[in-house]
Amino acid sequence: MAWLTATYLIESEPERIAERAEALAIEQSVECPLEAVRDPRIRDEIVARVAAIEPAGERRFRVDVDIAVETTGGETAQLINMIFGNCSLWENVQFVGLELPPALLAQFPGPRHGIAGIRALLGAPRRPLTCAAMKPQGMRVPAIAALCRTFARAGVDIIKDDHGIAGQTYSPFAERVAACQAAVAEAAATTGKRSFYAPHLIGTPGVLHERARIAREAGVRVVLVAPMVVGLPAFRELVDDFPEFVYLAHPAFGGAARIAPPLLFGRIFRLLGADAPIFVNYGGRFAYSQDECGALAAAARAPWGGLRTALPVPAGGMRLDRVDELIAFYGPDTMLLIGGNLLLAEGEALLARAREFVQKVEGVGSPATA
Numbered sequence: 001m002a003w004l005t006a007t008y009l010i011e012s013e014p015e016r017i018a019e020r021a022e023a024l025a026i027e028q029s030v031e032c033p034l035e036a037v038r039d040p041r042i043r044d045e046i047v048a049r050v051a052a053i054e055p056a057g058e059r060r061f062r063v064d065v066d067i068a069v070e071t072t073g074g075e076t077a078q079l080i081n082m083i084f085g086n087c088s089l090w091e092n093v094q095f096v097g098l099e100l101p102p103a104l105l106a107q108f109p110g111p112r113h114g115i116a117g118i119r120a121l122l123g124a125p126r127r128p129l130t131c132a133a134m135k136p137q138g139m140r141v142p143a144i145a146a147l148c149r150t151f152a153r154a155g156v157d158i159i160k161d162d163h164g165i166a167g168q169t170y171s172p173f174a175e176r177v178a179a180c181q182a183a184v185a186e187a188a189a190t191t192g193k194r195s196f197y198a199p200h201l202i203g204t205p206g207v208l209h210e211r212a213r214i215a216r217e218a219g220v221r222v223v224l225v226a227p228m229v230v231g232l233p234a235f236r237e238l239v240d241d242f243p244e245f246v247y248l249a250h251p252a253f254g255g256a257a258r259i260a261p262p263l264l265f266g267r268i269f270r271l272l273g274a275d276a277p278i279f280v281n282y283g284g285r286f287a288y289s290q291d292e293c294g295a296l297a298a299a300a301r302a303p304w305g306g307l308r309t310a311l312p313v314p315a316g317g318m319r320l321d322r323v324d325e326l327i328a329f330y331g332p333d334t335m336l337l338i339g340g341n342l343l344l345a346e347g348e349a350l351l352a353r354a355r356e357f358v359q360k361v362e363g364v365g366s367p368a369t370a
Contacts, residue, residue, distance in 0.1 A: 266299025
């Protein structure tokens with residue numbers, strides 16, 4: 001029998017933690033009183049097992065639960081169901097860790113490009129990378145394309161839609177993609193430096209695939225998707241069907257589940273095919289701690305079976321004056337994403353500010369680190 005190990009942080013009185021852990025194991029496997037399980041095969045091969053309980057602070061415990069791989073059916077949605085289905089409804093339980101046996105891990109190809117593939121696409125083998133977001137939502141296509149062109153002229157590596165930009169009447173998807181692709185091509189012809197536009201793919205699975213097809217036919221190489229909004233299985237299917245794209249994974253709706261951010265964004269998104277997970281940075285407008293951000297970046301880049309490493313993309317209230325600090329913290333295998341802070345300027349001043357961003361990032365390290 002093969003088992004995967006899921007780890008949970010449980011708040012409990014010490015004298016009740018063993019009982020709580022056993023209850024969680026049953027809830028995440030057979031979901032009925034153990035006394036009702038009369039078949040020895042089910043008891044031995046299906047019922048999840050508490051593997052370890054360790055203190056993790058006052059009234060907090062780390063609990064490892066071994067879950068039968070057979071119960072996942074080798075399928076994305078059922079894997080999520082078995083590791084954090086019913087127990088996600090318990091407010092004093094957080095899902096914090098996941099280890100998969102090699103045979104199950106091999107069923108998930110992970111990032112199709114990863115850090116090495118993104119660097120090859122951009123022709124930037126060692127330096128930190130740059131990303132900008134087009135804001136605010138509500139702009140019409142000519143304004144979005146003009147902003148995209150400005151960022152590309154400044155030399156920003158990847159210019160993405162804001163995740164609020166979808167296919168609204170003021171910004172139809174196909175029209176926007178064509179205009180922004182033309183804008184980055186025009187800028188590249190002038191500057192000689194590659195920049196890539198990343199349109200936001202959102203919608204039902206059918207809409208996702210249709211928009212992915214439109215993007216592919218337009219020559220798009222990088223896309224933005226929010227896996228928790230479109231659904232983790234739908235995201236996995238999209239990556240499988242359009243492996244040529246580099247996938248930026250947006251964290252929207254990621255706070256709606258009691259899953260530790262390093263696990264969700266650094267490992268689960270990567271497992272399902274995210275090449276570059278975006279996450280909210282410490283000291284910005286969200287409440288992630290520096291330690292949590294460091295753990296998330298480490299999870300994205302750590303060896304994990306045969307999966308490619310993923311590129312961390314800190315974002316959310318990022319400022320130009322923090323570039324040196326953030327690169328020192330995250331290291332060169334990082335893409336800094338600044339959106340609203342660049343837009344404090346406009347026109348030629350915006351171009352100059354975006355160029356300053358690029359120069360600050362690319363200036364880290366020796367001149368040879370192109």
